Amino acid sequence: MARRVLPGLPLTLGVTLFYLALIVCLPLAALVYKAASLGPEGYWRVVTSARAIASYQVTVGSALVATLFNVVWGFALAWILTRYRFPGRRLLDAVVDLPFALPTAVAGIALTALFAENGWFGAILADVGITVVYTPLGIMVAMAFTSLPFVVRTVQPVLEDLDPAVEEAAQSLGARDGRIFTKVILPLVTPALLAGTSLAFARSLGEFGAVIFIAGNQPNSTEITALLAFIRLEEFDYEAAAAIASVMLLAAFVMLAVTNVLQARALRFTRTD
Amino acid sequence: MAATPTSVPRVGNGPRRVGDGPLFRRALIGTVVTVTLLLLVAPVALIVARALEAGVGAYWATLTSPDTAHAIGLTVLVALVAVPINTVFGVSAAWAITKFTFPGRRALITLIEIPFSISPVVAGVAYLFVYGLQGLFGPALQAAEIKVMFAVPGIILASLFVTAPFVARELIPLMESQGRDEEEAALSLGAGGLRTFLLVTLPNIRWALLYGVVLCNARVMGEFGAVSVVSGNVRGQTNTLPLQIELLYQDYNTAGAFAAASVLALLALVTLVVKVVLERRGAGRRGGGH
Numbered sequence: 317m318a319r320r321v322l323p324g325l326p327l328t329l330g331v332t333l334f335y336l337a338l339i340v341c342l343p344l345a346a347l348v349y350k351a352a353s354l355g356p357e358g359y360w361r362v363v364t365s366a367r368a369i370a371s372y373q374v375t376v377g378s379a380l381v382a383t384l385f386n387v388v389w390g391f392a393l394a395w396i397l398t399r400y401r402f403p404g405r406r407l408l409d410a411v412v413d414l415p416f417a418l419p420t421a422v423a424g425i426a427l428t429a430l431f432a433e434n435g436w437f438g439a440i441l442a443d444v445g446i447t448v449v450y451t452p453l454g455i456m457v458a459m460a461f462t463s464l465p466f467v468v469r470t471v472q473p474v475l476e477d478l479d480p481a482v483e484e485a486a487q488s489l490g491a492r493d494g495r496i497f498t499k500v501i502l503p504l505v506t507p508a509l510l511a512g513t514s515l516a517f518a519r520s521l522g523e524f525g526a527v528i529f530i531a532g533n534q535p536n537s538t539e540i541t542a543l544l545a546f547i548r549l550e551e552f553d554y555e556a557a558a559a560i561a562s563v564m565l566l567a568a569f570v571m572l573a574v575t576n577v578l579q580a581r582a583l584r585f586t587r588t589d
Numbered sequence: 590m591a592a593t594p595t596s597v598p599r600v601g602n603g604p605r606r607v608g609d610g611p612l613f614r615r616a617l618i619g620t621v622v623t624v625t626l627l628l629l630v631a632p633v634a635l636i637v638a639r640a641l642e643a644g645v646g647a648y649w650a651t652l653t654s655p656d657t658a659h660a661i662g663l664t665v666l667v668a669l670v671a672v673p674i675n676t677v678f679g680v681s682a683a684w685a686i687t688k689f690t691f692p693g694r695r696a697l698i699t700l701i702e703i704p705f706s707i708s709p710v711v712a713g714v715a716y717l718f719v720y721g722l723q724g725l726f727g728p729a730l731q732a733a734e735i736k737v738m739f740a741v742p743g744i745i746l747a748s749l750f751v752t753a754p755f756v757a758r759e760l761i762p763l764m765e766s767q768g769r770d771e772e773e774a775a776l777s778l779g780a781g782g783l784r785t786f787l788l789v790t791l792p793n794i795r796w797a798l799l800y801g802v803v804l805c806n807a808r809v810m811g812e813f814g815a816v817s818v819v820s821g822n823v824r825g826q827t828n829t830l831p832l833q834i835e836l837l838y839q840d841y842n843t844a845g846a847f848a849a850a851s852v853l854a855l856l857a858l859v860t861l862v863v864k865v866v867l868e869r870r871g872a873g874r875r876g877g878g879h
Contacts, residue, residue: 322772323782328685335678336700339749343715344707346725350718392621399608402618410865414629416804417857417864419811421831422850425838426632429639429847436635437627461628483606493607501607522708525813525831529838542710546818549714554723561714565707572706576699 347565350558362559370536371544378452379520382459386516390467391509398475412468415461420525427458428530450532455540458526463516470512474505507582514578518571522564636854639847651848656825660833661852663741667829668809671748675805679756680798687764688772698761704753712750713818716743739821744829747815752805759801759873760794767793800864800872807860811853
């Protein structure tokens with residue numbers, strides 16, 4: 317007899333497929349269709365224009381720095397949250413999700429005001445000659461803020477599941493802490509760390525709300541790709557907007573594929589039972 | 590769920606583990622907590638400080654000014670429409686994917702998660718090419734005098750795209766782990782499909798469902814990039830609260846911008862508290878993120 321005794325497959329699957337087609341697939345197809353209307357030559361000209369290339373460099377470069385910062389900060393956060401007990405630990409654990417909960421526009425104006433020359437941090441940094449607001453550094457700060465939870469939340473469960481016996485074994489063989497960390501712990505955590513890193517990087521590539529307030533939005537120096545697509549729209553150059561958005565879409569799919577591979581690997585590593 | 594038999598609460602006299610040296614431990618906690626306070630907590634503190642700078646009276650006056658009050662109303666309206674729709678979608682998708690086996694289930698899960706990977710700006714631009722004047726249905730819609738883009742329907746559609754995965758992604762792993770035995774038992778005892786769902790499935794998934802709904806709502810109310818493309822930014826008409834923040838900020842009305850921002854910051858804090866409460870009841874917390 318068929319396993320399918322439960323009712324509702326046609327209805328629920330129908331609703332799901334119809335909704336995904338209407339809400340997700342149709343717009344993305346329309347975007348690609350619009351971009352394709354430029355023809356191969358026109359498309360290539362738009363997506364490789366000097367201003368577009370500069371925007372890719374700003375976006376990818378800032379996202380790389382922000383992600384590297386989060387690998388260290390996020391790993392350290394996950395480490396102290398899982399391995400130490402201290403007052404306020406649960407509160408700190410909840411605070412980690414703040415960037416997910418706080419709307420990006422709110423984060424954007426708050427970070428800008430903090431780092432502005434007359435702001436709480438900006439005034440101090442100005443004394444040592446560092447300007448954050450309206451520079452690539454500001455873009456990095458905004459990206460680091462919005463993507464931090466990805467690293468923490470991916471690494472945390474793996475650190476929690478680490479078997480203390482592994483460390484004990486290394487200790488009984490005479491290994492020092494530093495060596496156990498690099499030779500035993502880090503290799504076990506690396507797959508999850510990579511997966512979290514790739515999620516954080518992907519998020520940074522597409523971040524808009526938090527970035528545009530703190531970035532100077534000057535073409536060729538502090539203009540991110542998402543903003544360039546937006547500007548092309550406001551100039552009524554719809555094909556160019558579609559073309560640039562399609563580049564971001566492609567980057568998103570590449571990152572999705574990379575993340576899926578890394579997550580599958582991370583899962584294989586953690587599954588000890 | 591790898592149970593680690595050796596790790597009884599390892600506070601106190603458990604085996605000494607890597608990084609347990611008191612000096613290292615204190616230095617690391619001190620550094621990480623300081624950086625986190627400066628980068629995550631300070632922005633929220635600043636919003637509260639700036640919003641109340643001119644006094645509670647001025648704060649209240651800004652929030653109740655017609656444009657901002659309208660933006661708050663529109664934001665609530667969009668959430669009231671978008672969140673239930675994505676809840677129904679999430680439950681349907683989770684039911685189809687976890688209670689049945691059919692080819693392409695993995696692909697379907699990936700498809701559901703796609704909006705999380707796509708920049709909200711790209712989503713907004715894409716919607717313009719469906720319902721905008723330059724889009725597939727634009728001319729037909731104009732002929733019928735239906736305005737979707739640069740109007741409330743467009744804002745709702747863009748919000749639906751961005752938050753489509755929230756409920757589904759909370760329910761799918763949970764319902765997968767619960768299997769279908771209980772539902773099959775209920776059916777064999779003569780309960781109908783709807784009754785089985787309401788009396789058997791729903792109680793099992795309620796916390797995860799609520800968790801997904803709360804996160805979905807927070808994101809709908811805070812969405813900026815996608816909505817910013819499709820709204821047209823008409824003051825007092827198509828500005829949601831995040832867009833109103835940008836507008837006030839560009840008008841050099843920082844007090845107003847921070848007053849509006851404080852409402853969303855409060856929403857974020859409430860969301861975090863609800864999240865923690867629901868996680869204690871077993872919802873959420875599987876690593877990853879959104």
